[in-house]
Amino acid sequence: MEWQAEDAFARAKKIKCIIFDVDGVLTDGTIAVGERGESVKKFFCRDGLGITLCRKCGLKTAIITGRTSPITAYRVQELKIDALHQGCMDKREAYSALKQEFSLPDEAFAYIGDDLIDLPVMLQVGLPTAVGDAAVEAKQAAKLIASFPGGRGAAREIIEFILKAQGFWEKILADYRG
Numbered sequence: 740m741e742w743q744a745e746d747a748f749a750r751a752k753k754i755k756c757i758i759f760d761v762d763g764v765l766t767d768g769t770i771a772v773g774e775r776g777e778s779v780k781k782f783f784c785r786d787g788l789g790i791t792l793c794r795k796c797g798l799k800t801a802i803i804t805g806r807t808s809p810i811t812a813y814r815v816q817e818l819k820i821d822a823l824h825q826g827c828m829d830k831r832e833a834y835s836a837l838k839q840e841f842s843l844p845d846e847a848f849a850y851i852g853d854d855l856i857d858l859p860v861m862l863q864v865g866l867p868t869a870v871g872d873a874a875v876e877a878k879q880a881a882k883l884i885a886s887f888p889g890g891r892g893a894a895r896e897i898i899e900f901i902l903k904a905q906g907f908w909e910k911i912l913a914d915y916r917g
Contacts, residue, residue, distance in 0.1 A: 740900065741871050744882040750866040751883075751904035755847040756799035756821075758837065758860065759790075759894060761811050763853035764870055765802075767890030780810050783890055789898035790818045796907045799841055803833045805856050834860045851897055852877050853889050868897045 744750075762768050765786055771779040793800050801822040802815060808825065815823045822840060824833035838845070846865030850857065853873040861867035861880040869881035870893035878884050883900060885893035902908045 740896065741884040741886040742878075742881075743884070743900075747866065747883045747900075748904050750846070751849070751901045753846050754798065754849045754866055754901050754905070755843050756801060756837065756841055756849070757793060757898065757901065758801045758803055758834070758848060758850045758864070760850075760852050760854075760857050761802060761804040761808075762806060763873070763889040764851050765814075765890060765894055767888065768853070769890075770806075778808060778810065780808065781890065782814055783892060783895075785892055786890075786894040786898075787814075787818055789895035790820065792902060792907075792911055793898060794819060796902060796905070796911075798901075799843075801837050803827050803830045803837075803860065805830070828856070830856065830860045831863075834863065849897070849901060851894055852881075866901070870894075 759765055765782055766780045790800050800820045802820055803824045805828050822837055827833045845863050848864040849866035850860050850864045851868045852861050853870045854877055857877055858880055867881050868883040869877045870889035871885045872888035885896040887893040887896050
């Protein structure tokens with residue numbers, strides 16, 4: 740981790756749902772646009788495995804993103820992410836819907852963000868986190884900052900921190916070691 744608040748580990752123990760931004764968190768923030776207007780996003784496989792591990796450990800996962808993209812919807816289906824909210828320029832409404840849908844209080848949510856659009860939710864959740872190359876303001880709101888940049892392992896690093904805090908990591912390793 741690049742940085743963590745003194746109480747980050749205690750906060751991580753209470754997490755029941757991790758919310759991800761997409762552009763700049765699950766991707767490096769680059770959006771390639773083809774000549775017919777189609778867009779391409781690159782996702783990092785280790786972040787994807789981390790999301791899969793969350794599900795195996797009983798944690799919910801969700802995405803709240805400002806953009807609307809069929810590529811994101813496809814990735815959500817592929818990883819079996821529990822909830823997707825796209826086209827949210829003000830992410831507070833989607834966050835409120837997630838709290839109601841999952842019947843969880845603020846302290847049970849972690850949010851991984853990278854920019855100003857993420858601040859309203861980061862300031863509400865129990866464990867606000869930021870990718871290593873996040874905007875200064877997002878880092879200032881975070882209780883945990885990944886050493887990796889968005890789209891290159893930051894989500895996985897934060898997921899591992901939460902799973903370790905909750906005592907799941909050693910079992911995960913034992914399962915993979917056979």
